[in-house]
Amino acid sequence: MNITTTKPFPVFVVLYNTVSEPFFNKVTILGVGLIGASCALALKSRGLCKTILGFGRKETNLIQAKEQGIIDEYSLEAADSCKNADLVILSAPAGSFKKLLYSVRDALKKNSLVTDVGSVKGPLVPALEAMMPEGVHYIGSHPIAGSDSSGIANASADLFYGTRCLVTPTSRSDEKAIRKIISLWESFGSNVEIMDPMMHDEIYAAASHLPHLLAYALVNTVADTNAAYLQYAGSGFKDTTRIALSSPELWRDIVLLNRENLVALIESLECNLEMVASLIKNADAEGLEREFSKAQLFRSTIK
């Protein structure tokens, strides 16, 4: 068997020539969780901004973030927090982006930049882009960092170092703004790739969203069978379901925003499981070994 791409793969992976390191006077982080706080720490540690203001729903979290030097100030009022910001980073759960942006758009400064760190891009990017006031530029980002851990306790200035970051401009995007956002992530140590927002969602439905759904489904299936069996889980079960520890709120939003790709993939997976079940019922040893060998080979190609 050759490992080949069975469908044309239209993603274009181009690294733009980036400008020199970006410098921002004021940065506002809308949502100070693992990713938002890590952005703040990465900006500060690299001297890329003067002040960072955090906005969030929980004041205790914001107080902690300020005490730990992650942010300089905080506000419980989103629009207020964005005043005079040169860069606004949307790092709340993706389902809140539209409402959040709607509430702050009138406060956005001319020539400022807005980006987000959401795991879904397809329907969101054009929607957010369309909401921008004249002269304010939105460019979508998706840093492939973070894990099942969450919150500022796990934040780090080097969370993005050596990881992939997708930047998803559209045909309407301002080129200077694209360059600045690429430069920002490269300053954090990310390997930036440019990707079409719709293609992004198709790829990440398979590479990330489906595995999350499956980890949740596997835990619930075993728990519904007999919760006591979970105590016999070895390293295989633990690895396979580690991402079931991820934030339910975050993943609820991601799943709903990437609904069509995911429903199609769940159907494909069910077809595959049906086929495997029928191989098992027919005691088709050769067929099973062929399926498992195929998966082993493909899995071994992942670096």
Place this chain on the structure above:
Amino acid sequence: MNITTTKPFPVFVVLYNTVSEPFFNKVTILGVGLIGASCALALKSRGLCKTILGFGRKETNLIQAKEQGIIDEYSLEAADSCKNADLVILSAPAGSFKKLLYSVRDALKKNSLVTDVGSVKGPLVPALEAMMPEGVHYIGSHPIAGSDSSGIANASADLFYGTRCLVTPTSRSDEKAIRKIISLWESFGSNVEIMDPMMHDEIYAAASHLPHLLAYALVNTVADTNAAYLQYAGSGFKDTTRIALSSPELWRDIVLLNRENLVALIESLECNLEMVASLIKNADAEGLEREFSKAQLFRSTIK
């Protein structure tokens, strides 16, 4: 939600009073792979036997094992290798156990012990037990060790240290033999539990076999969608599918030997996925968050 056992849990977990450390003159390892070789190293490092003879299909592997001091001698003839052995360990793929035992049974020494390290017990234990000649005792074992790695290169004298080992006697088992097998695994540092063979298979279908099937199925589903998407796999996908690197031959056998439990579990999982798909189609945010939170909570109970 309380985490409770929803069904009665009839497993009896009893630690027998074990005898002092077992000592064997000659041990035969039928199948010198990761587990067989680690048994050999564990026996040698603890001074539990005089000589170890290995049997296998590939002479190059046996030569290597001898050169590395894992075994003292080897044979390419199974019956021959078992002559005068005080302990015979079946550590080939589980699907070969019956045939292998059939070929060596006439060579087994009176009062010798036979155990296996297979991941399936229900249908195998009574079958192997029934094949024993008069005065030879078979007791099933299942050390929860090893991983996606395989082969003697990954073998270690401490592979079993601190891990669980299920020992699965029947009502016909000789008590002295049970004690000796328990003592053997405890010498290796395992935490031994006694378990009914049928219950063993029900538990491990859920805690281990289903996750393996699922890891293979997930990789194949993504590969069939577009193999190039695999290169976008992050740590979540990698963890979820790590066990898809496991030996196809080994897992083909395990799956077929635990067929009924697995077919029932695949059906349960499909029901769960159908339910999730319908929550997604109905954009039921609350329902999705409830499902994910339930899984997160149950997953967090696994130590």
